[in-house]
Amino acid sequence: MQLTLLGGASEVGSLSGFLEDGGIRLLFDCGLTPSKPPKYPMKPPAVDLAFLSHAHIDHSGMIPWLCATFGVDVVATPPTNIVGTMLLEDSVKVSSLEGFPAPYDKSDVKVLKKHLQNAAFGDILDAGGIDICLHPAGHIPGAAMFEVRASKDLLFTGDINTLDSHLVNGAKPVKCDVLVIESTYSGRDHPPRSETERHFLNKTKEVVERGGLAIVPAFAVGRTQEMMLTLMNSGLDIVLDGMGWAVNRHFMSMPEYLRSSQRLSDAMAQIKVIRNPGDRKTLAKTAQVVITTSGMVDGGPVLEFISDRRNDKNSAVLLTGYQVEGTNGRMLMESGELVLGGAPAKIQCELGFYDFSAHADHNELIKFVKACAPEEVVLCHGDNRIVLANDLREDGFKVHMPKEGQKIEFLP
Numbered sequence: 001m002q003l004t005l006l007g008g009a010s011e012v013g014s015l016s017g018f019l020e021d022g023g024i025r026l027l028f029d030c031g032l033t034p035s036k037p038p039k040y041p042m043k044p045p046a047v048d049l050a051f052l053s054h055a056h057i058d059h060s061g062m063i064p065w066l067c068a069t070f071g072v073d074v075v076a077t078p079p080t081n082i083v084g085t086m087l088l089e090d091s092v093k094v095s096s097l098e099g100f101p102a103p104y105d106k107s108d109v110k111v112l113k114k115h116l117q118n119a120a121f122g123d124i125l126d127a128g129g130i131d132i133c134l135h136p137a138g139h140i141p142g143a144a145m146f147e148v149r150a151s152k153d154l155l156f157t158g159d160i161n162t163l164d165s166h167l168v169n170g171a172k173p174v175k176c177d178v179l180v181i182e183s184t185y186s187g188r189d190h191p192p193r194s195e196t197e198r199h200f201l202n203k204t205k206e207v208v209e210r211g212g213l214a215i216v217p218a219f220a221v222g223r224t225q226e227m228m229l230t231l232m233n234s235g236l237d238i239v240l241d242g243m244g245w246a247v248n249r250h251f252m253s254m255p256e257y258l259r260s261s262q263r264l265s266d267a268m269a270q271i272k273v274i275r276n277p278g279d280r281k282t283l284a285k286t287a288q289v290v291i292t293t294s295g296m297v298d299g300g301p302v303l304e305f306i307s308d309r310r311n312d313k314n315s316a317v318l319l320t321g322y323q324v325e326g327t328n329g330r331m332l333m334e335s336g337e338l339v340l341g342g343a344p345a346k347i348q349c350e351l352g353f354y355d356f357s358a359h360a361d362h363n364e365l366i367k368f369v370k371a372c373a374p375e376e377v378v379l380c381h382g383d384n385r386i387v388l389a390n391d392l393r394e395d396g397f398k399v400h401m402p403k404e405g406q407k408i409e410f411l412p
């Protein structure tokens with residue numbers, strides 16, 4: 001069995017893993033890093049079947065290209081297929097807006113739709129004689145880990161969260177010989193979630209009490225719903241703008257992938273939704289909190305809200321997740337400035353950062369690896385893998401940290 005990470009080995013983004021075993025060729029994820037310009041993985045060879053762990057662009061961004069080029073089928077859970085397609089359609093629009101050439105266009109996303117195959121957690125699929133089983137990865141609704149039962153039993157985690165969030169239950173370990181695991185948070189631990197939530201809610205209330213607007217940038221998929229559930233029953237006047245509402249509706253149609261569809265439905269009932277620019281003008285006047293895209297402040301309605309309030313010291317921008325280098329959100333965190341209308345502008349609003357990550361942290365990753373009890377561990381999707389590798393080696397694990405394009409062989 002041979003594995004080559006074509007992208008997303010030594011960095012968080014553009015993940016793609018190519019696996020060969022007994023003449024069968026499989027691909028796990030084919031992502032794109034949505035930086036400026038975007039980053040792509042190395043091109044894979046033709047494969048027999050592809051698997052998509054979840055809907056985020058850094059795992060799915062090159063899937064339309066893959067289908068259009070090789071005509072290969074792609075297996076994922078229904079939430080990943082539905083919401084992933086929506087994000088890809090949006091990324092085609094964004095990339096044409098920002099002037100970067102996309103490696104595929106609208107027609108490729110149409111082709112992709114014909115190649116998507118649904119599979120549920122617990123299903124065992126046949127890929128040319130190799131059994132592949134899907135397990136829940138936590139992270140976001142529908143996120144899957146793939147267990148390949150071939151000459152070795154290999155588990156590809158995609159992005160995982162081992163703790164329960166409001167939105168989804170955490171991933172459970174799966175015994176395997178080879179564990180290919182993400183390492184986004186290698187070397188870093190999250191503060192306890194309850195503490196983060198308390199600080200976030202207190203700050204939000206403080207902003208509202210002094211007459212400001214709390215602007216909460218959030219990804220449409222996962223983070224928006226988690227923030228809605230966090231703010232539920234706070235008594236605040238909350239509006240939701242951007243793609244999050246469409247994602248909510250899709251998630252609600254697949255309740256088996258949620259921790260509690262009742263709670264999400266209750267949270268949705270407490271929120272007003274901005275559906276057009278007219279709504280934005282009227283609802284924004286009375287709103288106390290706005291949850292909106294994009295999560296890294298690189299586009300979407302969030303820019304309009306911040307632009308309107310940029311000189312208002314009573315208002316606040318409360319970031320809820322990791323801000324990738326080169327994004328507006330990162331610039332805001334580091335310099336208090338934001339590119340608005342093509343030029344950097346000073347933002348007078350209060351700035352806050354809250355770690356609502358949906359990734360397992362350093363300690364949780366170690367616990368997970370130990371419980372999976374693999375002979376070999378492959379670390380990927382991390383820009384600081386060495387810290388996790390050192391800790392795992394101390395615990396006696398054989399750890400690989402391949403570069404992009406480097407082949408690893410697992411002997412039977």
Ligand SMILES: [Zn+2]
Nearest residue numbers: 054056139159
């Ligand atoms: Zn993800």
